[in-house]
Amino acid sequence: AELVESIEKEGGKAIALQADLRDPGSIDQLVKSSYEKLGPIDILVHNAGLMSPASITDMTHELLDHSINVHLKAAFYLTKALAPSMIERKWGRIICVSSQAAFTGSANHAHYSAAKSGLMGLTFSIVKELGSSGITANLVSPGRILTDLISPHIAARKDEWMKQTPLKRFGKPEEVANVIVFLASDESGYISGANIHVNGGLVMG
Numbered sequence: 001a002e003l004v005e006s007i008e009k010e011g012g013k014a015i016a017l018q019a020d021l022r023d024p025g026s027i028d029q030l031v032k033s034s035y036e037k038l039g040p041i042d043i044l045v046h047n048a049g050l051m052s053p054a055s056i057t058d059m060t061h062e063l064l065d066h067s068i069n070v071h072l073k074a075a076f077y078l079t080k081a082l083a084p085s086m087i088e089r090k091w092g093r094i095i096c097v098s099s100q101a102a103f104t105g106s107a108n109h110a111h112y113s114a115a116k117s118g119l120m121g122l123t124f125s126i127v128k129e130l131g132s133s134g135i136t137a138n139l140v141s142p143g144r145i146l147t148d149l150i151s152p153h154i155a156a157r158k159d160e161w162m163k164q165t166p167l168k169r170f171g172k173p174e175e176v177a178n179v180i181v182f183l184a185s186d187e188s189g190y191i192s193g194a195n196i197h198v199n200g201g202l203v204m205g
Contacts, residue, residue, distance in 0.1 A: 176198050
């Protein structure tokens with residue numbers, strides 16, 4: 001509600017909708033409600049994220065499925081639901097937020113790392129299937145960004161993380177958002193299938 005209010009104060013139009021991204025039916029209802037209230041959707045940013053530490057040997061079926069469903073399957077189902085209208089209008093932007101863990105692995109987060117890695121294959125396939133319809137798809141892979149996702153772990157791991165990060169600081173959410181805004185704009189019209197690291201040099205290439 002606060003975000004909606006701030007957008008409306010700047011002259012924009014916004015609604016807040018909630019959905020269980022583990023449930024394809026809930027995703028379909030989310031898309032339907034969006035269309036009814038705002039019209040066709042041109043830009044999809046898949047930024048759902050959760051971290052529930054568990055070793056490979058202790059991983060439950062439920063925890064593995066939860067991570068895969070939220071991080072990977074939801075991105076697939078949302079793309080599937082929104083692609084037809086993007087194809088019809090010959091324009092669309094699909095941006096998947098991955099993670100540096102997709103490239104480095106992460107102890108006690110194999111389910112998270114694997115799901116975020118899966119976003120690469122999905123994104124690259126979207127490029128090949130939908131590119132001829134004027135739709136671009138790209139990845140943004142953040143490193144350690146100051147969000148609620150990593151805040152509980154900073155006290156115990158800050159020194160370790162700073163040693164691994166050439167810029168010697170955490171990233172800001174705005175620094176990730178700025179890249180996403182660029183990829184959603186007309187200025188990025190010839191960028192598709194790219195992965196942009198926003199991680200202070202933690203992962204390069």
